[in-house]
Each structure stands twice: as C-alpha cells, then as structure tokens.
C-alpha cells in the first residue's frame with residue numbers, strides 16, 4: 048500500500064496550486080517501470096479527495112507510459128520486455144525504480160549503465176496553463 | 184498549441200514527511216573511509232541509548248554500509264500508506280540496501296537524486312527526536328538534494344587528522360555557511376592526541392573493526408564511549424532548537440547572513 052504515499056504527493060501538489068490552475072484537469076502518468084497498482088492508487092486518491100472539498104471539481108485522469116531504456120555503454124535502446132525479472136526484483140523496482148540499475152542489464156552488451164529515458168515512475172501532466180509558471 | 188507541463192509531485196510532500204522529526208543531522212565528510220558510517224550508526228545507537236527516539240537513514244545509496252555495521256539482515260520495511268522503516272537495535276533504520284540486496288548499485292547523479300526523492304517521499308518516519316543521515320563523501324548530488332529538500336537538516340562534518348582533510352573541509356564549510364545551513368560542529372575522527380578547537384574528538388580505536396556487524400560489541404568499545412560524549416553534546420544543543428522552530432531559524436539566517444548555530448533571539 049505504499050501507493051497511498053504517492054497519491055498523497057499528488058493531492059498535495061494539486062492543492063498547492065503551483066503550476067496548476069484551480070479546477071483544471073490533471074493527468075497522472077504511471078511509468079511502466081514502477082508498476083504502480085492502479086486500483087489501490089485510485090482508491091487512495093478518491094479517499095484523499097474526499098478530505099479536500101476545494102478540490103471537489105478536479106478531474107484526474109490516469110495514463111500509463113511504456114518504459115524505455117538507453118544503454119550508455121553501447122547506445123542500444125530497449126524496453127521492459129527485454130528485461131526478465133523475478134517477482135522479488137520487480138517488487139524492489141516498484142519501491143525505488145532506480146533499483147532497475149541493479150537488476151536489469153542492457154540486452155546487447157550486458158551493461159548496467161543505462162538511462163531510463165521514459166516510463167520511470169509517477170509524474171503529473173497539466174495542459175493549457177503554461178502561462179502561470181512562466182516568470183517575467 | 185496548449186502548453187504541457189510535467190510536474191514531479193514527490194517534492195511537495197517531502198517536508199511533510201519529516202515534520203514530526205525534531206532534528207535531522209547529516210553526517211558528512213569530504214573523503215571516503217574517514218568514519219562517517221561508523222559514526223552515524225554509533226551516534227544513532229548512543230542517542231537511542233540516552234532515551235531519544237532515533238532514526239538512521241543511509242543516504243550513501245551506492246556505498247551503503249549501515250546495514251552491515253548494524254547487521255540488519257532479515258529486516259525489511261513494512262507497507263502501510265507508505266514504507267515504515269523497521270526497528271533495528273532500537274533504531275528506525277532505512278537503507279536502499281533493503282531493495283538492492285547484495286547487488287551493486289551503479290547510479291549516476293540524476294538517478295541518485297531520483298532514488299533519494301523516492302525514498303524521502305514514501306518513508307514514514309513518524310515522530311523522532313533525531314534522524315541521522317549517513318551521507319556519501321563530498322558536496323555532490325546527495326548533499327545538494329538534502330540541502331534543497333530537507334530544510335531543517337544540520338551538518339555534522341567529520342574530518343581526520345590530515346592537512347588535506349582539514350583544507351577540503353574548511354572550504355566546504357564555507358559553502359554550507361553561505362547556504363545558511365546549520366553546522367552542528369566539526370568532529371575529528373581517528374584522533375591521535377587531544378587538540379583544542381573541535382566540537383568533538385573521537386580517538387583511533389583498533390578494537391573497532393572486529394566489532395562491526397555486532398552493535399552490542401560496538402557499544403562496548405572506547406570508540407563508542409567517545410561517540411556517546413558526542414551524542415550528549417549534540418542533544419544539549421537541541422535546547423536551543425526547541426526554543427525556536429528550525430525553519431524560522433533558517434529564514435533568519437538567510438536574512439542576516441549569520442552562522443545558523445549562533446542565531447539567538
């Protein structure tokens with residue numbers, strides 16, 4: 048249930064109003080690598096929203112993003128399918144996605160030195176109110 | 184085209200997670216192998232022995248060693264609306280080693296930052312008098328992240344008797360002061376003789392090495408005796424921190440440009 052802690056960070060961010068206009072739709076992006084449990088996360092989000100009447104109108108959409116890796120040693124690009132992991136390793140990556148560096152190797156050159164270029168973990172995406180964050 | 188903005192939600196919650204922690208002490212030093220980890224672990228044991236609720240966070244993700252010194256094998260965080268660090272010898276202990284097992288963890292700077300943010304976001308420390316952070320050497324990504332994200336962290340720099348160590352430390356302390364970070368006091372480790380000018384001295388103890396991995400034995404060494412004195416000193420300074428909120432203090436310091444430890448109301 049550590050999804051709850053992540054959901055709290057989402058609510059706190061929306062509540063702060065920083066870079067997010069009140070009432071504008073928010074997209075929560077799940078990186079494939081972190082493998083967040085959507086059901087638990089949504090449940091936590093709903094429960095937390097109930098405690099925040101001012102966020103009642105906020106629409107939150109959850110999207111997932113495929114993980115992509117790029118090897119720093121040989122330049123090969125690969126995805127999660129290329130990385131076979133035990134359930135225990137997957138669980139460790141679920142807690143800290145960077146643990147992928149311990150358990151996943153470049154399929155081409157076996158290096159552990161790769162970048163997670165996409166689909167790492169949790170992030171938020173807001174559209175249409177970029178003007179609020181620009182400093183002039 | 185409407186602008187799309189990506190936001191990292193984690194940073195917003197980190198201060199909340201540490202809200203019930205009274206003092207956070209980052210044990211730093213500007214080289215490896217000078218005793219940061221053995222001091223961090225022993226300081227946590229000593230504060231706990233003196234009755235303070237104490238946590239220990241191994242921030243040296245690539246060179247994690249607290250789990251070896253404490254012998255935390257078999258412990259793992261519990262999941263309950265976050266990760267609850269297990270008690271190891273009376274201390275709430277968090278380390279990336281729970282998750283990397285016996286694997287090496289080759290992390291570049293941005294990954295170090297990401298992993299630190301992740302653990303700061305999901306770890307539920309709850310109420311603590313002290314949280315000791317065992318830092319990797321130098322002012323690098325970890326140190327800069329801690330300064331940025333953990334506003335009430337204070338620094339306990341460790342050095343050894345060596346011209347180089349002293350010199351690097353002096354310059355680094357300047358940086359911390361400029362940033363308005365509270366410096367608890369400089370510790371000389373592996374001392375050979377008593378010298379004035381240090382907040383605390385810990386003498387070289389050749390019996391220490393064999394006790395690592397067994398906290399009961401560590402706690403019987405002369406080394407631990409010195410750390411206990413350090414712990415008492417650190418806990419006495421806390422009277423000042425109780426009087427005024429840590430955050431307030433940092434703000435005052437930023438305004439006045441004073442050394443944080445010396446701000447008085």
Ligand SMILES: Nc1ncnc2c1ncn2[C@@H]1O[C@H](COP(=O)(O)OP(=O)(O)O)[C@@H](O)[C@H]1O
Nearest residue numbers: 215216217218219220221373386387388391392
């Ligand atoms: N005061 C001391 N007396 C004897 N050995 C020490 C002392 N302080 C540290 N050591 C030894 O030095 C080594 C490095 O210590 P460690 O805490 O891992 O350093 P760091 O975390 O700064 O890299 C360890 O083997 C430790 O036992």
Ligand SMILES: [Mg+2]
Nearest residue numbers: 219220243248
């Ligand atoms: Mg160390």
Ligand SMILES: [Zn+2]
Nearest residue numbers: 118121153156
């Ligand atoms: Zn490769």
